[in-house]
Amino acid sequence: MNYRYRIYPNITQEQSLLEWMDVCRVAYNYGLREIKDWCNSRKCMVDRCSIVHEYIMAADSPFPSEVKQLNALPNAKKVFPRLGEVPSQVLQQAIKQLHRAWDGFQKVGHGFPRFKKFGQFKSLLFPQFKQNPVQGVHIALPKLGMIPINLHRPIPSGFVVKQVRIINKADRWYADINIQCDVNVPNPMPHGHPIGVDIGLEKFLATSDGVLVKSPKFLKVMQSKLKLLQRRLSRKKKRSFNYEKQRIKVARLHHTIDNTRKDFHFKQAHALCGAGDMVFMEDLDYRTLAKGMLGKQMLDSEAVASLRASAGFGQFRTITKYLCWKRGKFFGEVNALGTSQECPECGATVKKDLSVRVHHCQECGFIADRDVTSGLVIRNRGIELISTAGHAGIQNAYADGLPGAEVSQSRSKSKTRKGATRKAKK
Ligand SMILES: [Zn+2]
Numbered sequence: 001m002n003y004r005y006r007i008y009p010n011i012t013q014e015q016s017l018l019e020w021m022d023v024c025r026v027a028y029n030y031g032l033r034e035i036k037d038w039c040n041s042r043k044c045m046v047d048r049c050s051i052v053h054e055y056i057m058a059a060d061s062p063f064p065s066e067v068k069q070l071n072a073l074p075n076a077k078k079v080f081p082r083l084g085e086v087p088s089q090v091l092q093q094a095i096k097q098l099h100r101a102w103d104g105f106q107k108v109g110h111g112f113p114r115f116k117k118f119g120q121f122k123s124l125l126f127p128q129f130k131q132n133p134v135q136g137v138h139i140a141l142p143k144l145g146m147i148p149i150n151l152h153r154p155i156p157s158g159f160v161v162k163q164v165r166i167i168n169k170a171d172r173w174y175a176d177i178n179i180q181c182d183v184n185v186p187n188p189m190p191h192g193h194p195i196g197v198d199i200g201l202e203k204f205l206a207t208s209d210g211v212l213v214k215s216p217k218f219l220k221v222m223q224s225k226l227k228l229l230q231r232r233l234s235r236k237k238k239r240s241f242n243y244e245k246q247r248i249k250v251a252r253l254h255h256t257i258d259n260t261r262k263d264f265h266f267k268q269a270h271a272l273c274g275a276g277d278m279v280f281m282e283d284l285d286y287r288t289l290a291k292g293m294l295g296k297q298m299l300d301s302e303a304v305a306s307l308r309a310s311a312g313f314g315q316f317r318t319i320t321k322y323l324c325w326k327r328g329k330f331f332g333e334v335n336a337l338g339t340s341q342e343c344p345e346c347g348a349t350v351k352k353d354l355s356v357r358v359h360h361c362q363e364c365g366f367i368a369d370r371d372v373t374s375g376l377v378i379r380n381r382g383i384e385l386i387s388t389a390g391h392a393g394i395q396n397a398y399a400d401g402l403p404g405a406e407v408s409q410s411r412s413k414s415k416t417r418k419g420a421t422r423k424a425k426k
Contacts (some may be wrong), residue, residue, distance in 0.1 A: 024086065027091055213268060227424045273329050280334055282333070332382050
């Protein structure tokens with residue numbers, strides 16, 4: 001589990017943390033340059049003369065692998081003394097991060113790793129500790145000494161601190177403490193009351209039990225405030241003192257918005273876990289997939305709308321997954337295709353565009369709210385998924401870092417067969 005605490009470094013500590021981040025950034029960029037040069041030198045343009053393109057690298061020079069780059073660090077420190085300022089394990093993590101990004105590009109299908117600009121490297125990972133770094137109201141970090149920490153909740157007994165990640169957000173500092181415990185947590189099995197959850201734009205969510213939650217208003221209010229601050233920022237002279245002051249104001253508001261949204265997501269997810277024992281959600285990934293592979297024409301207006309907002313929804317799904325795991329509830333993802341066009345009672349297709357808010361089935365006369373209907377369809381599909389596909393097609397919830405950390409496996413999921421073995425459960 002990861003617990004995040006706020007820390008209060010003094011000015012010298014803050015300066016060295018910022019300096020270390022920049023050194024790590026430079027090391028990251030250097031490593032990436034090596035990889036890029038290697039890749040470029042493997043390309044050969046037959047019709048181009050070497051004035052346009054030439055990389056002087058022996059054809060048999062090996063790929064700058066993780067091990068190779070890590071081993072090169074001690075020598076690099078002699079040439080660039082700046083590298084020596086950073087604790088060596090922290091610096092190594094920057095290279096490891098680069099190769100994780102590279103593997104993500106090679107195997108998972110993420111984008112090519114990018115160079116990081118000044119200020120884009122915002123966290124440092126301390127991967128190992130000989131003894132518990134949290135001592136009383138301080139956290140002890142190598143080369144920095146004691147930093148005051150706000151332990152707003154105690155680290156539970158029986159847990160060992162494995163890693164600490166120091167994060168800089170706006171002008172605040174946080175420590176993400178990774179704690180581990182030698183307990184085997186069984187993955188929750190399907191049981192009890194099922195809930196299908198439909199996430200949308202008009203309403204934040206609708207469940208199969210008929211609960212409707214409106215989209216939070218605070219985002220709109222804060223967005224307009226943000227616009228104002230950004231406008232002021234754009235009128236400041238770049239790199240001036242006032243620019244920097246305004247930049248921090250903008251960053252702080254971004255941070256507040258993130259926190260407020262996350263808080264809202266956690267509250268909603270807790271409410272879902274409290275209401276049922278199995279939570280089913282749409283799997284939106286295929287839409288992102290469809291966008292890349294088939295182009296935008298394939299997507300109807302509804303899909304595009306949810307795609308636009310999917311950043312926030314992705315976080316909500318990750319949080320719900322995590323909370324389900326933590327509270328022993330079952331979490332499942334179902335195929336999202338056409339959930340709003342299907343009748344949950346008889347399985348007939350009821351075409352309706354976004355403006356139609358009520359589902360009225362011509363076949364069986366079932367009438368309900370549009371979003372609740374989607375929730376019902378999702379619940380039915382979820383029940384079908386666990387009864388027909390067994391556990392083969394179901395992902396287990398996991399609990400590592402929040403948003404963005406997960407690798408989607410939804411592509412390999414079994415598809416639900418439409419109307420084949422549906423058990424309409426009421
Ligand atoms: Zn019907």
